[in-house]
Amino acid sequence: MLNGVSDQPPAEPPEGSDVALALYSLVAMVVGIMPRDISLTVATTLNLLERAGPQRITHLATRLGVAQPSVTSLVDKLEHEGLAERRADPTDARGVLVALTAAGRRYVRDRRKVGTDLLVELIDGLPADQARSLRAALPALETVVALAHRRADRTDRLATSVGEVQR
Amino acid sequence: MLNGVSDQPPAEPPEGSDVALALYSLVAMVVGIMPRDISLTVATTLNLLERAGPQRITHLATRLGVAQPSVTSLVDKLEHEGLAERRADPTDARGVLVALTAAGRRYVRDRRKVGTDLLVELIDGLPADQARSLRAALPALETVVALAHRRADRTDRLATSVGEVQR
DNA sequence: ATGATTATTTGACGTGTCTATATAGATTTG
């Protein structure tokens, strides 16, 4: 650090860490630009419901890392706004399945469009070779997201399964 | 839609829109995984302060899209937590410059590390060719972020200049 | 039938936000 010129990290050029940093910066940038009209918890919930379908309240609670009553009131609010609804769980009369309504799906789609429109505009501003390289990275980006979702779902199952599946 | 096989979008293959969607999904995924210990507004503020240095309260307010008193109390809180501090603005004794403290910078860095660690792990899980393609897209990713920041800063200036420069 | 699980209710507290108003400093102008 004292002579900043000639000593690059000698041993470890931490693999994907420069790409990770760029991706994280992109995340921060997009987050900073998206409308802040809903809370992080609501956004996460709506995304999850859209991606993975109807979910139990308890499931949502562990997934979001909040207490069950918090989810109850969260769902109350979503239901009140017409974005989600409670359905009976056929397999357990105590349970409830929270599902997006048509309006909820529309809301998620519209919100996503805000983000993707911005990104399209930015991508269109890239020099041709960079645009090409980004297009070539599409499968990689999709895999990263898929891996993360698989990991999240797995973790989830492990968390909830303590008293649910593994008996 | 009726015969889903043979009709690809005939006219417009919306340019970067598939990449945009993948990037947005990645954003949503990372957001859903990051700790929700601070509000979106705080996160955005800290990021901005780190990236662009000390900022006026009014500037932050327009930038964040909230009322000025909201920023005052936001800064009160940050100051109370030791993450930011108020400094006198040398050019205007009414004004205040909000700046990150060392602890604030550390906090932002640590938080970023949570995100980048996750991303590194995911990238390490990619097949070699995809990892390569992602690495090749690094300049593109960096440009996208840079373009967005330039655009944000410019918009900002325009917004505040309405009653400040153009008289 | 007893014990565990699912969700809701209740009551509380901190935060984030707003509008309206006050105060101190800057700027314009008669």
Added chain:
DNA sequence: CAAATCTATATAGACACGTCAAATAATCAT
């Protein structure tokens, strides 16, 4: 150049939201 006006921030008061822990009610499982 002093008064009037504008600007930057702070204060006050209000309200919605997100969150929690504890208690309750319904249902499931053994």
